[in-house]
Amino acid sequence: MPWKLVWYCAFENKGKAEDFELYLKSGSGKAFVYKRLVDVALTKDDNDRG
Numbered sequence: 639m640p641w642k643l644v645w646y647c648a649f650e651n652k653g654k655a656e657d658f659e660l661y662l663k664s665g666s667g668k669a670f671v672y673k674r675l676v677d678v679a680l681t682k683d684d685n686d687r688g
Contacts, residue, residue: 644675
């Protein structure tokens with residue numbers, strides 16, 4: 639099965655991208671990833687199958 643892009647994020651410069659990467663590795667960032675990306679993607683995938 640080919641990969642399917644479900645989320646894309648771009649930044650104005652490398653510094654902002656690195657700051658966001660550090661945030662995603664924090665506790666709050668991990669919660670953000672699960673709530674906004676993983677959970678949404680899984681829900682969408684389940685809806686596509688039904």
